[in-house]
Amino acid sequence: MIEPSTVRFASAGIYAVSAVALLALASRKPPALRRYCYPFVAVVAAAGVGVGLWGAGIGTFSVASGTLEGGQLLTDYVAYPFLFGFAAFVAGASRRYVGAVVALVVAMRLGYDAAEVFDGPLALAGTGTILAGYVALVWLYFGPIAGAASRQAPARELFYKKTRNLVLFAFGVLIAWAMLQIAGLLDAFTGTVTLEYLDLLMRVGFAGFVFANVETLSADGDSGRGAGPAASGDARPSSTDAEPGAAASGAD
16 A cells, blocks of 8 residues: 555645746736735745644654644645635625634634644534634635625636635535544555645635636726726725725716
């Protein structure tokens, strides 16, 4: 049987090639859009480094009754908060909601670590944090954050919906994997292959999706609903410029 370390080294190689390819694609984007692309290149590159360290057994340390992998911590704590926070950013959500999403994802990842290395009540608390956090994420993405997206240009709102659905589906599958892993139902090889596949989908697949749709962000909400007169310059200067509807009514 193929060793888990071999699978991780192969995965690290895929990340490395993907990072180079994404960097080349980012350089071909208009300068104003590259700032949205380069962070994804960094996430994929960090994943390559983290998985490579994990495969080499570097950074492993014991905590309570289990062990944690430094390489896995590097790639997960970099990728998950950024990807979920980016989905909220696409919606045009306020910093408060973006911060809430990031905090929830970090708490869920900490919950997984707790469930892995502790027994009894602490392990149950970690599992509960994962499940409750996912429910809270669904509420945020379909509630207030979706409301913010509805005030953006139709193309950007559609981009948000696709981004939201992608991250929630991929993370839901990862949670299901985590529950099976915590319960000890996956052997080493199966657990490693499925996790690496899901992680590649979450990082490289998500990056490719964003690169294909990044032009949607160039509007920055200027063509949002109700912003016609204000955007075209027909409205008089007003202290309500931050609200397109109010600016438009002031132009009548």
